[in-house]
Amino acid sequence: MKIIPIMSAAMTDHEADCATPVTEDAVCGAAIDGDRPWHDIGLYDSVFGAQDCHGTTLEGIKVGVFRVAGDLFALDDICTHGAALLSDGFLEGHEVECPLHAGLVDVRTGKPCSSPITRAARCHDVRVEDGRIYVRINP
Numbered sequence: 001m002k003i004i005p006i007m008s009a010a011m012t013d014h015e016a017d018c019a020t021p022v023t024e025d026a027v028c029g030a031a032i033d034g035d036r037p038w039h040d041i042g043l044y045d046s047v048f049g050a051q052d053c054h055g056t057t058l059e060g061i062k063v064g065v066f067r068v069a070g071d072l073f074a075l076d077d078i079c080t081h082g083a084a085l086l087s088d089g090f091l092e093g094h095e096v097e098c099p100l101h102a103g104l105v106d107v108r109t110g111k112p113c114s115s116p117i118t119r120a121a122r123c124h125d126v127r128v129e130d131g132r133i134y135v136r137i138n139p
Contacts, residue, residue, distance in 0.1 A: 038127070038134040041065065047133050053096065055087030059137050063124060066107040068094050073107040074126040074135045080112070080119040 039058045041047060047054050052067045055077050064077035064087035073094075077085050084100035091097075095104045095113055103117035110121035125136040 036136050036138075038125075038136045041133050041135055044128055044131050044133055052091050053087040053089065055085050056135075058135060061137060063135055063137070064096070064107075065126060065133065065135065066091055066096060068107065072126045072128065072133065074124040075105070075107060075110045075121040076124075079103065079105070079117065080121055081117045086121070 041054075041056050041058075047065070048067055054065045056063055056065065062077035062085065063074055064085065065072060065074045066087075068091070075086070077087050079086055079098040079100060081098065081103055082100045084098050086096050086098060086105060089097045089099045091107070094106050094108050096107055097104055098117065101116050103115060104113035105111070105117060105121055106113055110123045112118055112120060122138060124138050127134050
């Protein structure tokens with residue numbers, strides 16, 4: 001199993017805590033199982049426009065898709081602390097702030113970065129092909 005380093009020398013201590021290296025299987029966007037279907041959520045420019053957060057529902061699951069410096073990440077959109085949509089939150093760098101209680105989640109890993117959030121959000125695979133965004137739900 002390949003380890004993906006996701007820390008850099010330019011990170012603050014807080015960012016490094018949230019971005020602890022994880023196995024490839026745990027990183028948002030990492031392919032895990034080729035048998036699950038990819039869902040077309042639309043044209044890249046239509047999905048995001050000027051926004052960097054987008055919420056959708058796939059297979060009955062609310063999914064947030066986040067754009068950071070051109071990279072896309074997808075995770076369960078419901079905050080693990082309260083019933084709020086992370087895609088309605090404020091995205092700064094790789095952290096999205098829950099709009100309900102202001103807890104932070106790292107969109108690369110789903111890992112909580114501040115209280116009151118204590119449980120990670122499940123990550124999903126995301127890719128762009130021919131200008132369209134596709135998301136695959138992870139178990």
